Amino acid sequence: MKDSRIIQLFCKRSERAVTELNKKYNRYMNRISYNILSNPEDVEECVNDTCLKIWQSIPPTIPKSLKAYIGRIIRNLSLDRLRKSNTDKRGSGEIEVVFDELEEVIGGYNTVEDTVLTRELMKEINVFLGSLSKEKRVIFVARYFYAENVKNISLNLNISESKVKTTLHRLRADLKEYLKSRGVEIWEKENWSLEN
Amino acid sequence: MRKGELIFRELDGLNDDYIEEWSINMKHKNRKNQRLLIASIALILIIPNVFPSFAKVLVEVPFIGKIFEVVTIVHIEDKNDLREVDVEVPSIVDDSGALVIDEVNDKTHEYIDLLLSQFYEDVGESRGALTVDYEVVTNSDTWFTISINSTEIQASGYERIQYYNIDKTTGEYKIFSDLFEDFEVSKLLINENIIEQMKKNMEDEDLTYFIKSIDNTGFESVTNDQNYYFSNDGNLVVAFDEYEVAPGYMGIVEIELSDMN
Numbered sequence: 001m002k003d004s005r006i007i008q009l010f011c012k013r014s015e016r017a018v019t020e021l022n023k024k025y026n027r028y029m030n031r032i033s034y035n036i037l038s039n040p041e042d043v044e045e046c047v048n049d050t051c052l053k054i055w056q057s058i059p060p061t062i063p064k065s066l067k068a069y070i071g072r073i074i075r076n077l078s079l080d081r082l083r084k085s086n087t088d089k090r091g092s093g094e095i096e097v098v099f100d101e102l103e104e105v106i107g108g109y110n111t112v113e114d115t116v117l118t119r120e121l122m123k124e125i126n127v128f129l130g131s132l133s134k135e136k137r138v139i140f141v142a143r144y145f146y147a148e149n150v151k152n153i154s155l156n157l158n159i160s161e162s163k164v165k166t167t168l169h170r171l172r173a174d175l176k177e178y179l180k181s182r183g184v185e186i187w188e189k190e191n192w193s194l195e196n
Numbered sequence: 197m198r199k200g201e202l203i204f205r206e207l208d209g210l211n212d213d214y215i216e217e218w219s220i221n222m223k224h225k226n227r228k229n230q231r232l233l234i235a236s237i238a239l240i241l242i243i244p245n246v247f248p249s250f251a252k253v254l255v256e257v258p259f260i261g262k263i264f265e266v267v268t269i270v271h272i273e274d275k276n277d278l279r280e281v282d283v284e285v286p287s288i289v290d291d292s293g294a295l296v297i298d299e300v301n302d303k304t305h306e307y308i309d310l311l312l313s314q315f316y317e318d319v320g321e322s323r324g325a326l327t328v329d330y331e332v333v334t335n336s337d338t339w340f341t342i343s344i345n346s347t348e349i350q351a352s353g354y355e356r357i358q359y360y361n362i363d364k365t366t367g368e369y370k371i372f373s374d375l376f377e378d379f380e381v382s383k384l385l386i387n388e389n390i391i392e393q394m395k396k397n398m399e400d401e402d403l404t405y406f407i408k409s410i411d412n413t414g415f416e417s418v419t420n421d422q423n424y425y426f427s428n429d430g431n432l433v434v435a436f437d438e439y440e441v442a443p444g445y446m447g448i449v450e451i452e453l454s455d456m457n
Contacts (some may be wrong), residue, residue: 067215106394125210126211137214144207
C-alpha cells in the first residue's frame with residue numbers, strides 16, 4: 001500500500017492503519033530495533049510502542065517521509081530502551097562499536113565536562129553526505145543511522161566486507177576533516193551534564 | 197551518556213532522502229532494474245514520451261502542456277453506529293470543453309456510483325465501511341492519470357483501484373490495448389513477463405501470487421482494459437485489485453514492466 005494511503009488510514013482513524021503499517025514496515029522496524037537491542041522481547045516491545053506512538057501522532061503530524069518517520073521513532077525508542085537495560089549486558093553489542101566509531105569523528109576536540117552537541121553538527125553532516133556518491137552515503141547511513149553490521153552492509157550492496165570497512169574508515173576521517181574545516185563547534189559549554 | 201551515543205542519537209537529524217536510500221533488500225531492487233523483457237524486439241510499444249522536455253512539445257494539439265486541475269466536487273459522508281461511508285468524487289476541470297474530459301469524468305462518476313450501490317447492497321443491515329478517494333497519479337505535459345481508490349470493510353477489507361488515462365498528445369482516453377500497435381502479439385510477451393516476475397518475487401521476497409496455469413485460479417492474461425499507469429520513471433505498471441491475482445494480505449498488486457524505449 002502506498003505510504004500516502006497508509007497515512008490516510010491513520011487520519012481516518014481506521015483500524016486498518018496499523019495493520020497496513022505493519023504489513024509494509026514490520027521487517028524494517030524489527031531490523032532497526034534488533035541492530036540496537038539484540039534482545040527479541042525488547043525489540044517486540046519497541047515495535048509495539050512505535051505503532052502506538054504513530055497512531056497517537058498521525059494526525060496532526062503528517063510526515064513527508066513515512067519510512068524516515070518510522071525509522072526515527074523506533075530508533076529513538078530502542079536507544080531509550082538500551083539505556084534502561086542492565087548495564088552488565090551493555091558493552092557487548094554491535095551498537096557499542098558503532099558508538100566507538102562515532103567517537104573517532106569527534107576525538108581530539110576539547111571536551112569539557114559540561115558539554116552538549118550543537119545543532120550545527122547535523123546540518124554540516126547532511127551537507128557532507130550530500131557531497132558523497134550514493135554508495136558511500138548509503139554505507140554511512142546504513143552504519144550510523146541503521147547501526148547495520150559490516151557483514152550485512154556488504155551482503156546487501158554486493159561488495160566485499162573489506163571495502164565496507166575501508167569506506168567507513170575513510171568516511172569517518174573525511175567527515176572529521178570536513179567538520180574541522182567548517183569550524184564546527186562540536187562542543188559548547190552549557191549547564192548540561194553528560195550524565196543525563 | 198557516552199559521547200558516541202550522543203552523536204548517534206543526534207544522527208536522527210539526517211535528511212529524509214538519505215534515510216530512505218537504505219533498504220533491506222537492495223540486491224533485489226537492483227536486480228529489478230536489470231530485468232530484461234523477453235524478445236523485446238517483437239514487443240512494440242507505442243507510448244508517448246511521458247515526461248518530455250519542453251522543446252519537443254507540439255504546440256498545435258490543445259492539451260499539450262496543459263496541466264489539468266482536479267477538484268472534489270462531491271463529498272459524501274454517511275456515518276452512524278453501523279455504517280461509515282466517506283466518498284470523495286473528483287472532477288477534472290478544463291475550460292477547453294474537450295469531450296475527453298467529460299468522458300473521463302462520466303466514467304469515474306459511474307464507477308463511484310457502482311461502488312456505492314454495490315456496497316449498500318452487500319452490507320444490508322450489518323456493519324460496514326466504505327472509503328473512496330482519488331489520486332492524480334500523473335499530470336505531465338503529455339499524459340494524465342487519475343486513480344479512484346476504494347476500501348470496503350465488512351468482515352475484512354477489500355481494496356480496489358481503478359486508473360483512468362488520458363493521452364494529452366491526442367486528446368484521447370486510452371485503455372491498455374490502445375498502447376500497442378499489435379496488442380494480440382504484445383499481450384503474450386507481457387503475460388510471460390508478468391508471470392516471470394511473480395515467480396521471481398515469490399522466490400526472492402516471500403510474496404504470494406496466484407497463477408492460473410499453476411493454481412487453477414489467478415493471473416492468466418492482461419485484458420484490453422487492463423488497469424495501468426506510468427511510474428515516475430516512465431515505466432508501465434499494471435495493477436490488480438485485492439484478491440484478483442493474490443491472497444488478500446498482498447493487497448493491491450502492481451507489477452512494473454521494464455521500460456522498452
